[in-house]
Amino acid sequence: MNINASIIDQRLTSVVNDIRQKAAEELRINDQGRLKSLAFAYLCVKTILDLENDNAFDCLTEGGGDFGVDAMHISEEYDGEFTVTLFQAEYKNNLEGNSNFPEQGIESLINAIQYLFNPAAQLEHINERLLTKVEEARSLIRDGYIPQVRAIACNNGLKWNESAQGAIERTGFGDQVTWEHVNHERLVQILQATRPVKENSQNPVDLKDLRANDERQQRLDMDMQQLGFNYRRKRSDTSTRSTDITSGVAAEAVLSVWREKPHQAKFFSREHFGKLYDSIFTDQLNGSQVIIAVQLYRIAENRRKRPEHTDPDFVRYASCFIAMQMGRRILADMGIQMREISHHNFPRAQQLIEQNGEAYFNTSVQDIQQALHELYGRQDISLQQLSATFRRGDLITRLQ
Template identity: 40%
Template sequence: MSINIGIIDQRIRKLAEDLAAEFEARLNIKNDENKQRSLSFVFLVVKTILDLPDEQGLDCLTEGGNDFGVDALHIGDVEDGEFAVTLFQGKYKQNLAGDANFPQTGVEKTIQAIRYLFDPDAVITTNENLTKRLEEIRSLVRDGHIPRVRVVLCNNGLKWTDTAQQLIERAGYPDDQVVWEHVNHDCIVRMLQSTKQVDDTLRLSGKAIIEDLDYCRVLVGKIPVREVEVLFNRHGDLLLERNVRRFLGLQGNRVNQNIEHTLKTEAERGNFYFYNNGITLLCRKFAYNALQGENYQVRVEGLQVINGGQTCKTIQTTLASLAGMDDGMENAFVLVRLYQLPSESADLVRSIIYATNSQNPVDLRDLRSNDPKQKSLETSISDLGFAYHRHRSQASLKPTDISSATAAEAVLSVWRERPHQAKFYGREHFGKLYDLIFTDDLHAAQVIMAVLLFRHAENMRRRPPEGSPDFISYASCFLAMLMGQYLLHDLGIGLDKLNHLNFLEARSKWDQNAERYFKEAVTAIEKAIGKLYGQQNLSLQRLAATFRRGDLLQELKGEVALGA
């Protein structure tokens, strides 16, 4: 047994114990240690690969009968008419030798799953957890959105065999729409070792500019793409710990696909330097031979990639696929900017990360963490007995903890009355929608109450009361919105009057009436659906599309929720 297999097995056993109640409530799995450990392994992979909090990681699990070999599924936001779907299948061996390949039968099942899951007209039978997500995918496909599929096959052993790889290739799925990835114990441990420092040597090509600026040092030069591949082969994602987004893959990412195309086209490789924006690196210290005029070998301590991680990973992936085909690759270079910053310059580091990454809204949750509004909320929410997390955290959140991501979704749903944008425009919460959500007059009491209402609606979605209508699976943001307005109505105030002075009264009112508010909100939505569709028998696909588009908002205007 390797040390990494032991590390993961120890973590899996602890997770299986901690999550036993969740597995029983969500997936009806109990008194089965092997299955609980296998699910814990899938959960750990999902959480680590997608960087999700525990609740969202658990929501992805779909394991059960009629699951087409899909143990977990995550649906990303729609962006430029495309949306990412990540499928997970896990095989956890209780025998910890680590010498078993990912089984060919698992690969075959996943090939079949892709063939049927993304075809809105295919008739298949799946378990309840998978069906809800499946119909959400199919409704997006019917609306003309293109799925980009990332298949993650994970085990505590070796990759699938060459024979299984041939099956994947013969399936004929387009490379720009379906990508396959193997994750095992070694991959997970590398991603979990976030505190390990990366020290290495950068071998530059040609001349470079090196300058001291106010206790900082800057180096600008170029590096062969082969050096980038070697660097990432040695250190992997440890180089990306400060990077606010990990590798998005080639699927559905046109920038990464263009990088790949340039490197694979012999006539274009020499132009790579001109086509790419380059890589930004941070370090604690760098040293070089100043007596040289060019081709420096730069020794670096505490190296991190803060911008250009996508470029680096795409270079690594593409060059690995071109092994033995080096013609012209010696002419392929990429621009590098290396910054040596003092250890006490954390704010400057965050500012550089913000400035170099802010073109992509998905990054902005971390990048906004130093915004004055976020700092003010952290302080004022703390005064009311809750803890507001501006920064992303790996630690499990307690009931009194509020992440900035949850706060954004809750406030947009409950107080800004945009539940459809809260659910399906997550990429924009800290981008285009940021100033709408986090207004200057947003009080701590408003954030906390929105989160409490939203969490209640989410809990009802995950564990719907017996006899609940099907739309519960898609309506949590709408239900939270309605409940928020019922609360204000009973308090006899408008949102602008909800603050620290009446926070305890508001919370007490909510605790007393949560069940009634939820039932009234369900009834209101049932009536609105009736007005919208009459007596039609609605499929899950239709319901998913209804809540995604916000069709019900007009019908709900007769409710107290929208000020009637």
């Protein structure tokens, strides 16, 4: 038995417990064997991309059909380029660590990349969760952004064989695609390494940690504690409860709901603790305002991840826009402006969210449906168009 393979196998036991509920709710996976495979893919994504728990889980796709990948991550656009990271994970319960990554897994990655580079190709037999991500990436390509692709083959064994390597070389993808092998040895190596926080780093996680001791962050922490909530100013690998609010989620929610810049909330997260920090976390921002924004944002995000069959397609792209409209509705019901939200009227706001949260969501969806009709008329809107529309913020002026 390989020791590092054994270490990862033990780790998967706790990972399975961490993701069990989300796996059932979002991916409808309950089978123990499939859960373990999913946990391995999740561990690889989280470790390689250094993502927080919810963001790592959001990458999991349970791919199949024409686009057989297990996870997919799309970076933010930067200087006209963006990176798509595709994961194919193969886990064996045999812990000898001596099996090659299967050639079929490499073929699945090759097939997925070919579809990715051709925005006009029709995809069939692909689940909605994955299709949403694929069309988001293809929408960026249609808009002229240049994709760089990382194809990551993950297993608890050896690299792919010569035949699979030949298949990679025959693709002609060139420098636009990089191929990486990640196994138990590499995972243990990364997990054992410390993660230094550098002053000049552009990693949003690092910037977030640098801001953690900022006076404004400390004040929000104290303010939220008094309201019964736990503000996580620093990165943490423990699971979040409903009363936990991470600084990253707070930034996205406040930027969507109160600053009314939902496109920046979704697509500029690397700047939330950089260039956008002072406009998000102003001196006037208080704990009550953050909590209310996060609660509205979570309603919209939960539906993005678990849409009902009656929800329109755009719900998977528009959660930040929906949250913005929900914020406007709660202010109207309270008869106040955002700056007037405080611990004095916080209980009333909580009561309204509890009673009317679903109604706020549904009427906000109708707002966006109407805005889309004004923008595009009654024509069918493709998923690629929808993705581009919400990325560019085309609807904001129509939702005033």
